[in-house]
Amino acid sequence: EVQLVQSGAEVKKPGESLKISCKGSGYSFTIYWIAWVRQMPGKGLEWMGIIYPGDSDTRYSPSFQGQVTISADKSISTAYLQWSSLKASDSAMYYCVRSIGTGACLDYWGQGTLVTVSS
Amino acid sequence: EIVLTQSPDFQSVTPKEKVTITCRASQSIGSSLHWYQQKPDQSPKLLIKYASQSISGVPSRFSGSGSGTHFTLTINSLEAEDAATYYCHQSSSLPQTFGQGTKLEIK
Numbered sequence: 001e002v003q004l005v006q007s008g009a010e011v012k013k014p015g016e017s018l019k020i021s022c023k024g025s026g027y028s029f030t031i032y033w034i035a036w037v038r039q040m041p042g043k044g045l046e047w048m049g050i051i052y053p054g055d056s057d058t059r060y061s062p063s064f065q066g067q068v069t070i071s072a073d074k075s076i077s078t079a080y081l082q083w084s085s086l087k088a089s090d091s092a093m094y095y096c097v098r099s100i101g102t103g104a105c106l107d108y109w110g111q112g113t114l115v116t117v118s119s
Numbered sequence: 120e121i122v123l124t125q126s127p128d129f130q131s132v133t134p135k136e137k138v139t140i141t142c143r144a145s146q147s148i149g150s151s152l153h154w155y156q157q158k159p160d161q162s163p164k165l166l167i168k169y170a171s172q173s174i175s176g177v178p179s180r181f182s183g184s185g186s187g188t189h190f191t192l193t194i195n196s197l198e199a200e201d202a203a204t205y206y207c208h209q210s211s212s213l214p215q216t217f218g219q220g221t222k223l224e225i226k
Contacts, residue, residue, distance in 0.1 A: 035215070037163075044206065044217060044218075044219050044220045045155075045157075045163065045206055045208070045217040045220075046217065047208075047214055047215040047216060047217065049214075050215075059213055059214075060214075061213075061214035061215075062120070062214065063214070095162055095163070099210075102210070102213060102215075103151060103210045103211065104210055105153040105165055105168040105169070105208070105210060106153070106155075106163075106165065106208065107165050107168075109162040109163055109164070110162065111162055112162055
């Protein structure tokens with residue numbers, strides 16, 4: 001069974017750093033891409049970027065380029081999304097999602113990680 | 120960036136009704152258009168891929184059509200469990216983008 005299991009909810013202060021994770025299982029982690037999708041409270045879905053764990057090829061949405069870093073460690077089948085300095089506007093649910101390619105659908109979704117940034 | 124515009128934003132429907140949601144792309148995306156269902160407090164779920172291809176385990180009342188810039192998601196004989204927000208998504212070019220969502224309320 002394909003599963004993407006994300007790390008737990010986080011509560012952080014503005015200016016703090018954060019790295020959330022997404023562990024894949026039940027499939028070959030290195031031959032599928034992992035995308036990250038943001039959903040702000042009560043709002044729609046926003047595509048942030050995508051990484052190929054096989055060689056760490058990464059593409060970002062211009063809206064998120066420079067704001068976050070996407071990475072992966074294929075040895076432990078885990079992808080990451082990180083911030084160096086959080087803002088209140090980063091408060092959202094973040095989903096990792098599997099995809100066979102940059103031109104493909106998003107077929108399996110993680111359960112989401114809720115990030116709350118508040119002073 | 121390709122903009123996807125869904126209509127309507129909200130629809131209140133009765134069980135057994137037929138529902139059609141449209142998604143228009145700001146430029147041609149071929150058939151690289153996918154549909155997702157998100158129920159409250161749940162992750163989105165893939166419903167239809169590449170405009171009209173069905174997904175294993177998704178009820179047959181869900182179907183998709185279209186190509187180019189105009190796409191539709193049809194739900195035949197709506198059921199109470201279909202109350203959700205529906206999103207279209209394009210993978211034709213980066214950055215991938217989503218429509219703003221269509222919320223279906225069951226009367």
